Amino acid sequence: MDTDPFAMEGDEASRLRPRKSAEAYRTISEVADELHVPQHVLRFWETKFPRIKPLKRGGGRRYYRPDDVVLLRRIANLLYIQGYTIKGVQRLLKEGGGALHDQIPPASEEERAAAAAERAATASLAATAVPRADLPELPIHHTPPLASPSPPAASVDTDDARALAHAHRNNAILRRTLRATLDDLERLRRLVAG
Structure with a gap:
């Protein structure tokens, strides 16, 4: 049985939702749900990581390719789990020739401190x-008014x-x-x- 590691226990909607094939494009809401990040974060990452280029349809609807989802999952891991800053992930992408390799070590203490300061500054800005x-x-x-008389x-x-x-x-x-x-x-x- 195919299990979704991101599905919440008892989540009726995730059990009833038909599974897409691995090659299917994903909507922004599907990717946001899968990665547990808000949609605006995904749109922000598009501005910071030029490799993320979802297909855009009428009305600006975004459809992410499977490769985009893999890259976004890797970026989320580096930012939220390993403690890199956005600039740190940009540097890793540049050094990797546009790819994020599996053998990237956790962020250094300096990088983690910079990431914590980045998050604190963002939270402080929201609070003030x-x-x-x-x-x-x-x-x-x-x-x-239009041409109709009053x-x-x-x-x-x-x-x-x-x-x-x-x-x-x-x-x-x-x-x-x-x-x-x-x-x-x-x-x-x-x-x-x-």
Whole structure:
């Protein structure tokens, strides 16, 4: 019987899910589940490790080749188990001619310390993110209506007016949240580029 080492005991979904062949392409969610990492981490690794090039279909859907999954599993092991930094794994890939050999020793104490500092800095950045309530109000840009004429003021339903006001408030909240997220990402990028 073929057992999945990553399937959780009693996980009904993993028992009922049909198994793909070893040569089948995997979606980003399948790879993320298999490696126990969030999908955004896989997308981030694509930017740091040029060898990871999933096939992208309409709408940006990613399909990972079996070789991509093997490489991602090896990268996850080096980062999370052996204690390498991203730069350390990049160096190993360069030294290995684009491949990660099976005989890579665990990270040195210096490498482990750098990896721990990298993780601590990332956690610190997340903890010190700007509270959303402290953000300045961003202007709301109104889109002019399409060519259809406006109804007379007397016929505007008060429910419609409330719905429009609610939509504008939600729009402002979303803009503030997006601005704060972009600011957080920029700080993280500067920290990583450091």
